[in-house]
Amino acid sequence: GIFYSLIAALFVIPLLFLATVYISDVQSAAEGYTTKAIGDKMASLAKSVDNDVPRATRIIARRAVEANIQHIETSGTPLDDAERRIVEAMLNGTVYGNVTSLDNFTMTGWAAELTRKAEAFGFAALVNVTDVAVAPYDSYHIAVRVAVSVNMTDTNRQASLYRLYNSSYAISIIGTVDPLYLLSTNGIFKRTIEPPPAALSGVA
DSSP, X not given: OHHHHHHHHHHHHHHHHHHHHHHHHHHHHHHHHHHHHXXXXXXXXXXXXXXXXXHHHHHHHHHHHHHHHHHHHHHOSOOSOHHHHHHHHHHHSXXXXXXXTTXXXXXXXXXXXXXXXHHHTTEEEEEEEXXXXXXXXXXXXXXXXXXXXXXXXXXXXXXXXXXXXXXXXXXXXXXXXXXHHHHHTTTSOOOBOOOOOOOOTTOO
């Protein structure tokens, strides 16, 4: 009986070893698939952010310009610092502290919404607009520079992402009301900012 027990043990021990190795391999493969899925999800979200930063900046900056022009039309007075007031509107949705038509569609609101979106994907996220600057560009555009930091981490710390966007954009003001003309006519007449018609060559 002892002989057969030894024989059985010699068979069982390798089988137990193989089973342990198999279970370990399966667990490692499952963890690998999970990590890849998390990485793919984070990469997809990062690509969405890449596309969203310039889009949101352009839309919000244009609406901030329009909000300031609306303030000029309502108050009948020029802005004390146009660049500063456009930045205020982009960040807070206000002009001189007064709520405008931007409501919550601001760079700050956009960052908060992006944070919520990342959290819905299962990530701990922090999105900050660290700087916004506005300057003249040409007769039909303003230059807007934004700095945005994005920090995302999987809750199990299997993956993380950090990106810093520091970009400048030329924002068209074509089609907006000309504030100087508005002030010069005391708001009685309006005209939009439009480039001159292109000259036709070869016309007598």
